Amino acid sequence: MTHKVVSIVLGGGRGTRLYPLTDQRSKPAVPIAGKYRLVDIPISNCLNSGYNKIFVLTQYNSASLNKHIKNTYNFSVFSKGFVDILAAEQTNEGDRWFEGTADAVRRTQKNLANVDYDYVLILSGDQLYQMDYEAMVNFHVNNGGEITIGTIPVTAKEAHAFGILKSNENNEIVSFVEKPSDDLLPDWTSEVPENLARQGRNYLASMGIYVFSKGVLAQLLRDNPGMDFGKEIIPEAIENNKVLSYPFDSYWTDIGTIPSFFEANISLTDNIPLFNLFGDPVFTRPRMLPPSKVSGTTLNSAILADGCIILSDKIEQSVIGIRSRIGRGTVIKRTYMMGSDYYEDLSEVVEKTSSQQPPPIGVGERCYIENAILDKNCRIGNDVRIIGGKHLLDQDFEHYTIVEGIVVVKKNAIIPNGTTIGH
Incomplete structure (x- = not known):
């Protein structure tokens, strides 16, 4: 069954960790693999999953991103699909910048009013991976989730940069800590498949990919004034809502820094690269x-x-x-x-x-x-x-x-x- 889903791609803040590539453009507009932009990755995953109602949230240096999306994602007049940019704007409710991932979604919720949807898919704009979001939404629905978080096993060295969680035998998340310090790490190991354990990937990390049931997201953003999903909204939701872990074990990398961005691009030249440009299409501007x-x-x-x-x-x-x-x-x-x-x-x-x-x-x-x-x-x-x-x-x-x-x-x-x- 195909569920009614709207997708929100978070464009991120100033992207200072990707400076100087973000000096004159927003993070989602940074070129990748010679012909694409970072934003093409989550949008392509959405389209390949059958989801064509997509908002991209951004606020810094958005001119080149606007131009790219306008020239790339044009749907038939007979289609209800769209890819729209929502930038931080001055309104009667306020004139400040977005102050976090949850704040950005909260302040642009009014734009969802005219969209027919039951589930909200929230994605990051600076990750490289290929994922079937429909399978994740089906998992969310079939297991009665109110929130589902995409998770991936990482090493102790990587764990400091992520939200780390624990789940029970029913994939329900029971505890969560944001960017744990060295002294906390020993208490946050999880059972993972044997091949991943051998690689030292014993910590279950949030990928920053979320599925929310429509009413749950609206209520959380109304009742919790927190600005960030990982730091504030999710930890509280775990106490009061059914929050599921959706395990993902394929290639995924956060490319928010110059070294990770560089290695992600250079690794595409491997004989059999972990990210497959020759599988499901990655859409971009036709030139x-x-x-x-x-x-x-x-x-x-x-x-x-x-x-x-x-x-x-x-x-x-x-x-x-x-x-x-x-x-x-x-x-x-x-x-x-x-x-x-x-x-x-x-x-x-x-x-x-x-x-x-x-x-x-x-x-x-x-x-x-x-x-x-x-x-x-x-x-x-x-x-x-x-x-x-x-x-x-x-x-x-x-x-x-x-x-x-x-x-x-x-x-x-x-x-x-x-x-x-x-x-």
Whole structure:
């Protein structure tokens, strides 16, 4: 049976942990895998699950996200489906920013009034995974849940970043702690499948994926003034409501930091990646781009998006985004190059290639780039060396940032000829 579900994707706050990628865009709009945006992941999971009534909540730097959703998710006039953005706004009830996940949903509830639904699916906008939400909703309904939380086993090292819970033999959550400290962890282990226990994944973590029965969500948000689901709403609900744990054991990663974002993208180049781009479709903006053109390049474990012109010597374990241009003699390793938003005219490219004032968009000739993220529309000149590594200290400069050894070249940055970053 198909249940009536409305989905809410939480766009997050300022996304400071993903700086500088979130300096000029909201977190859900950050490009991933060379041609998608982060927001495409939960929306695609919804559409693949048969749920096409979707709100995306955001408040910071939302212009590019608005444009992406407007150009991507257009449903037939005969369909009741939609993907709408709800941004924090000044109203008679208040003029403040969203102050947490629950506050964001509470303040946008009025937009649900004209939607026919029985269950609310609340999702995060900065996670990479593939999940059948219909199976989760069916689990919620068949087991008489009022709230169901998607859960996944994690290690002790990871547990500090999550809400950790315990459930009984009926998958009912009986206790919950948000981001436990080291001294609390020994009391929060759970029974998990043997293969996961061998990996040290003994702690049951909330994925930040929730199913609420319609009336339950409205009542909780009315009676509990808490601003955040994980910190305030869920712990109280466990005392008074039937809250279920929906176990998930496939690939899932929270990509809210630069290192996790970088590894999530680079891992897509594995022979058999944990996230399968070749299974259920990941929807995104349809672009009328030419196929990529490669000349004289050795490619090894590389992903190339559409519309690239590649003349480099070697690309290894890297993701190359749309409209990328890479010059002769260049070597790129363990790098995510996001590409560009537009093509420069050929005459401009020729002129800028000869004068290098500034360099053309893309990567120039005889460069060596490793352990880096190159944001959109970078201009990297000739003979540039960018070598990230754990030996580098975290620093922020005008055109690039170093985070845990990863060099992030900022959007629209200019890196002149002969520049060396790292050693």
